[in-house]
Amino acid sequence: MLNYSSTQNAWGNISFYKKTKTLEGGVYVPNLDEIWDYLKEQFQTQFTRIGYQTWIDSAKPLSLTANTLTIEVPSQLHKEYWEKNILTKIVENLYAHFGVEVNPVLTVAGTGADTPQEPAAPTKTKRSNQVSEAEERDFLTNSHLNSKYTFETFVTGTGNQMAHAAALVVSEEPGVLYNPLFLYGGVGLGKTHLMQAIGHQLLSNKPDTKVKYVTSETFTNDLVNSIQTNTQERFRREYRSVDLLMVDDVQFFADKEATQEEFFHTFNDLYEDKKQIVLTSDRLPNEIPKLQDRLVSRFKWGLSVDITPPDLETRIAILRNKADAENLDIPDDTLSYIAGQIDSNVRELEGALIRVQAYATMKHAPIATSLAADALKSLKLNDATNGLSIVKIQETVAKYYHITVSEIKGKKRIKNIVVPRQIAMYLARELTDASLPKIGIEFGGKDHTTVIHAHEKISQSITDDQDLKNNVAELKNLLKR
Numbered sequence: 001m002l003n004y005s006s007t008q009n010a011w012g013n014i015s016f017y018k019k020t021k022t023l024e025g026g027v028y029v030p031n032l033d034e035i036w037d038y039l040k041e042q043f044q045t046q047f048t049r050i051g052y053q054t055w056i057d058s059a060k061p062l063s064l065t066a067n068t069l070t071i072e073v074p075s076q077l078h079k080e081y082w083e084k085n086i087l088t089k090i091v092e093n094l095y096a097h098f099g100v101e102v103n104p105v106l107t108v109a110g111t112g113a114d115t116p117q118e119p120a121a122p123t124k125t126k127r128s129n130q131v132s133e134a135e136e137r138d139f140l141t142n143s144h145l146n147s148k149y150t151f152e153t154f155v156t157g158t159g160n161q162m163a164h165a166a167a168l169v170v171s172e173e174p175g176v177l178y179n180p181l182f183l184y185g186g187v188g189l190g191k192t193h194l195m196q197a198i199g200h201q202l203l204s205n206k207p208d209t210k211v212k213y214v215t216s217e218t219f220t221n222d223l224v225n226s227i228q229t230n231t232q233e234r235f236r237r238e239y240r241s242v243d244l245l246m247v248d249d250v251q252f253f254a255d256k257e258a259t260q261e262e263f264f265h266t267f268n269d270l271y272e273d274k275k276q277i278v279l280t281s282d283r284l285p286n287e288i289p290k291l292q293d294r295l296v297s298r299f300k301w302g303l304s305v306d307i308t309p310p311d312l313e314t315r316i317a318i319l320r321n322k323a324d325a326e327n328l329d330i331p332d333d334t335l336s337y338i339a340g341q342i343d344s345n346v347r348e349l350e351g352a353l354i355r356v357q358a359y360a361t362m363k364h365a366p367i368a369t370s371l372a373a374d375a376l377k378s379l380k381l382n383d384a385t386n387g388l389s390i391v392k393i394q395e396t397v398a399k400y401y402h403i404t405v406s407e408i409k410g411k412k413r414i415k416n417i418v419v420p421r422q423i424a425m426y427l428a429r430e431l432t433d434a435s436l437p438k439i440g441i442e443f444g445g446k447d448h449t450t451v452i453h454a455h456e457k458i459s460q461s462i463t464d465d466q467d468l469k470n471n472v473a474e475l476k477n478l479l480k481r
């Protein structure tokens with residue numbers, strides 16, 4: 001039986017105590033499934049499709065004990081969103097429908113910590129973000145965004161769920177919560193896609209918004225052109241009058257003093273006007289070499305969130321989406337096979353699917369697993385003739401330094417292992433086409449930023465350490481044989 005006074009703190013601002021039933025003592029006691037089904041039904045009408053998928057589909061009802069409804073959400077960011085926007089709705093919806101008072105409690109997946117939540121202040125009803133197809137076409141053709149990079153076509157999984165949720169929040173409330181939003185991660189993992197999805201969504205919500213997407217190189221080129229043509233005023237007006245500025249791959253700001261200077265002022269102007277800034281990079285701000293401290297600190301003001309390589313399930317879902325979009329008839333086991341072959345880069349994953357498709361056309365055969373295996377085998381053969389395997393590099397470096405391959409791939413931090421490990425990573429980066437996350441995985445599941453660091457460390461050291469330079473040259477020679 002519920003003791004009302006025990007929930008008095010949590011519900012201090014709600015005045016319907018006398019009318020409520022308790023889950024134990026009331027006339028009708030809905031169970032967990034009924035409650036959840038009802039809530040999902042309600043939320044389907046209260047959220048956009050993407051909003052529903054992001055916030056509701058990703059949550060799991062765990063238990064209903066006494067009047068406590070425990071719900072698991074995937075990340076801290078989801079928890080914050082739920083606290084701000086959803087908890088009150090749950091209380092209101094359940095009270096209105098079942099006449100019961102339920103205390104929702106959130107827990108973040110993987111932490112096991114249950115924290116009772118106070119209901120947040122009621123939020124304004126979100127206006128619908130539906131636009132007509134004509135409007136949609138219009139803004140897509142008028143903008144400089146890739147029409148395919150939307151939230152609808154972005155598949156979420158463990159490696160990108162938090163980045164996706166943050167991106168969605170930014171598109172709903174630009175300039176408010178996460179400013180700047182800094183998305184970072186390895187090559188081909190969807191940073192550009194997610195960033196542009198923010199632009200699309202914002203334009204869809206408010207078609208008159210001024211949205212600008214550029215790569216960091218375009219920013220530099222625009223700046224240089226404006227200096228050459230004496231049109232700096234125009235350049236500044238253009239960059240400082242937008243509602244959303246997205247700059248892709250800001251790691252290329254490294255070493256560009258004039259660009260950094262100009263971007264510093266652009267950033268400040270936009271930030272002060274509460275305009276949203278979204279940045280992407282292959283690494284964290286403080287890991288970008290020769291980036292001015294004042295930019296590093298500004299880039300960290302908002303939220304930095306990483307995207308890691310997708311797990312198998314997500315890779316299969318990405319392929320399924322892609323196959324459906326292209327009207328390709330591919331059996332599930334074939335998609336699983338392809339997803340099993342490419343594990344660290346979504347761009348390569350898509351490339352593999354295209355390759356299988358082309359191979360099927362060439363052979364006049366339907367797409368099946370054996371055909372996919374043939375198509376991807378020849379891909380691997382091509383790779384092998386072009387480059388080296390990471391395994392061979394690890395074996396050669398281990399032998400050269402009289403240590404084992406497992407030490408190279410391990411975590412021991414003693415100098416006579418760390419240096420060969422960094423050399424092996426350096427050589428893997430220099431001599432193979434493997435992506436940074438792929439190299440990280442091959443070195444015992446290390447993060448791609450560790451590979452970046454190793455590469456930078458060795459590149460730097462060989463410029464002033466003649467012995468090291470000779471060793472690396474010798475290793476390169478050994479690997480050529």
Ligand SMILES: Nc1ncnc2c1ncn2[C@@H]1O[C@H](COP(=O)(O)OP(=O)(O)OP(=O)(O)O)[C@@H](O)[C@H]1O
Binds near residue numbers: 282
């Ligand atoms: N989760 C995803 N769902 C659907 N498509 C994805 C996903 N992640 C990546 N892609 C696709 O993979 C390709 C590469 O993504 P994108 O260009 O956004 O990567 P990136 O991280 O910006 O890479 P780079 O570091 O090279 O700039 C794109 O075609 C994109 O649509």
